[in-house]
Amino acid sequence: MRVAIAGAGLAGLSCAKYLTDAGHTPIVLERRDVLGGKVAAWQDEDGDWYETGLHIFFGAYPNMLQLFKELEIEDRLQWKDHTMIFNQPEKPGTYSRFDFPDLPAPINGIIAILRNNDMLTWSEKIRFGLGLIPAIINGQKYVEQMDQYSFSEWLQRQTIPPRVEKQVFIAMAKALNFINPDEISATVVLTALNRFLQEKNGSKMAFLDGSPTERLCQPLVDYITARGGEVRLNVPVKEFLLNPDQTVQGFLIRGEHGDEVLTADAYVSAMPVDPLKLIMPQPWREMEFFNKLEGLEGVPVINLHLWFDRKLTDIDHLLFSRSPLLSVYADMSNTCREYANPDRSMLELVLAPAKDWIGKSDQDIVAATLEELKKLFPKHFDSDSPAQLLKYHIVKTPRSVYKAIPGRQAHRPSQETPIPNFYLTGDYTMQRYLASMEGAVLSGKLTSQVIVRRHESGGSSQRLFKQVDSKEVVGAG
Numbered sequence: 001m002r003v004a005i006a007g008a009g010l011a012g013l014s015c016a017k018y019l020t021d022a023g024h025t026p027i028v029l030e031r032r033d034v035l036g037g038k039v040a041a042w043q044d045e046d047g048d049w050y051e052t053g054l055h056i057f058f059g060a061y062p063n064m065l066q067l068f069k070e071l072e073i074e075d076r077l078q079w080k081d082h083t084m085i086f087n088q089p090e091k092p093g094t095y096s097r098f099d100f101p102d103l104p105a106p107i108n109g110i111i112a113i114l115r116n117n118d119m120l121t122w123s124e125k126i127r128f129g130l131g132l133i134p135a136i137i138n139g140q141k142y143v144e145q146m147d148q149y150s151f152s153e154w155l156q157r158q159t160i161p162p163r164v165e166k167q168v169f170i171a172m173a174k175a176l177n178f179i180n181p182d183e184i185s186a187t188v189v190l191t192a193l194n195r196f197l198q199e200k201n202g203s204k205m206a207f208l209d210g211s212p213t214e215r216l217c218q219p220l221v222d223y224i225t226a227r228g229g230e231v232r233l234n235v236p237v238k239e240f241l242l243n244p245d246q247t248v249q250g251f252l253i254r255g256e257h258g259d260e261v262l263t264a265d266a267y268v269s270a271m272p273v274d275p276l277k278l279i280m281p282q283p284w285r286e287m288e289f290f291n292k293l294e295g296l297e298g299v300p301v302i303n304l305h306l307w308f309d310r311k312l313t314d315i316d317h318l319l320f321s322r323s324p325l326l327s328v329y330a331d332m333s334n335t336c337r338e339y340a341n342p343d344r345s346m347l348e349l350v351l352a353p354a355k356d357w358i359g360k361s362d363q364d365i366v367a368a369t370l371e372e373l374k375k376l377f378p379k380h381f382d383s384d385s386p387a388q389l390l391k392y393h394i395v396k397t398p399r400s401v402y403k404a405i406p407g408r409q410a411h412r413p414s415q416e417t418p419i420p421n422f423y424l425t426g427d428y429t430m431q432r433y434l435a436s437m438e439g440a441v442l443s444g445k446l447t448s449q450v451i452v453r454r455h456e457s458g459g460s461s462q463r464l465f466k467q468v469d470s471k472e473v474v475g476a477g
């Protein structure tokens with residue numbers, strides 16, 4: 001089969017990779033001149049990289065880890081100590097850690113929480129533990145039902161003290177979906193907590209050793225093209241052309257010599273949900289399956305890169321800033337081999353929630369961030385010779401991953417659609433991981449699976465690929 005795929009993000013590339021494994025020929029069409037979508041990165045005139053987002057890989061990403069193995073690039077993941085590090089706003093320049101000992105789950109997680117006495121009191125830890133009991137007993141079914149509540153509402157319902165939200169979960173909600181706990185669905189936070197508590201290495205983090213475009217997307221492209229597939233940049237899909245029976249007749253694309261029609265045996269949208277909605281053919285909009293996509297919308301986020309004249313920290317890990325302006329950050333000169341510099345820091349920081357900042361100038365954003373850095377690194381900014389910013393790059397994504405507010409689970413579509421030769425893939429499609437790199441890779445694998453299944457066995461439910469899955473979430477067993 002020839003399969004046309006619109007979008008060369010991780011979902012589109014993963015779908016193409018698994019289609020080639022099954023002996024088919026994918027043609028991936030990417031609108032932009034760069035691979036990777038939300039993991040895309042660029043090199044500036046000095047040769048320094050800047051990225052769409054600061055990206056962390058977790059131990060709880062089985063499909064992503066298997067992909068690295070299949071591509072034989074596992075050595076590119078730089079695993080860090082099993083710990084979570086939070087800034088302490090009340091004590092500028094200091095950190096509080098949750099250190100996970102080398103013991104089975106959930107004991108390692110429980111010990112990590114119990115040993116940390118900076119952020120939560122004993123009574124807060126106990127009240128939080130008791131609040132989690134329904135999730136432990138009722139498992140994933142309960143976690144899914146909680147999609148009707150925001151995480152703040154869930155905490156209130158479980159009578160968990162508000163300080164627990166302030167101390168830990170503002171940082172976690174911002175890291176997960178770039179929004180605060182009063183907006184994020186309880187399902188999202190509970191799902192992540194379950195992964196982290198149920199799997200020994202679930203919360204263990206790795207950084208890629210360089211830019212995702214070069215170090216992860218390019219090996220995928222090499223793999224696909226070596227097996228007869230194609231990946232074409234600068235080729236936007238402008239329209240899905242339909243047959244009278246509403247199946248896809250072809251993709252109208254902007255090719256090298258103007259508009260052309262690309263035909264295939266099957267068609268996949270690996271576009272994010274926002275641009276997909278824009279080019280959705282009118283007859284499909286009337287179908288409930290496609291109509292419910294109206295309930296999904298990307299959330300704004302901003303990624304900053306700041307190069308300094310000196311080393312600000314030697315911490316080789318992700319940090320939760322616990323700042324109202326910022327979410328997570330890392331000194332990439334420590335965490336990432338290809339960005340390494342023993343003398344100067346390059347901080348990569350995520351600014352979230354970004355809705356009030358996305359329209360502001362780069363200068364305003366940098367000025368506000370530098371004010372925050374004074375609190376994170378007082379030693380280097382409050383001295384007689386404060387650290388000097390050498391240069392910066394800012395990447396704004398006005399619509400990034402879908403905003404996971406309450407009720408969104410019901411809007412997430414399956415990879416299989418009512419149109420027999422058209423499929424969806426992408427982190428927003430239904431899969432058990434959230435809007436993440438793992439979710440994107442898994443969705444691509446699932447999409448390839450349904451395409452092959454429909455084609456080869458006329459709809460039989462037999463699974464052709466192994467979906468590598470971690471354990472069910474807390475208590476689901």
Ligand SMILES: Cc1cc2nc3c(=O)[nH]c(=O)nc-3n(C[C@H](O)[C@H](O)[C@H](O)COP(=O)(O)OP(=O)(O)OC[C@H]3O[C@@H](n4cnc5c(N)ncnc54)[C@H](O)[C@@H]3O)c2cc1C
Pocket residue numbers: 006007008009010011012029030031032035036037038039052053054055056057235236237238270271272275301302303350397400401425426427428435436437438439440
């Ligand atoms: C700031 C930031 C930080 C993040 N941090 C993490 C993290 O730490 N860990 C984690 O797991 N995840 C993280 N994510 C999320 C992760 O990047 C995404 O979930 C994932 O990359 C989405 O992949 P995708 O293939 O579904 O979509 P995308 O990457 O958006 O790919 C869609 C592709 O479709 C293309 N396209 C759109 N329209 C057309 C068209 N008409 N024709 C052809 N092509 C088209 C786009 O250009 C794009 O390349 C982060 C995201 C951001 C923005």
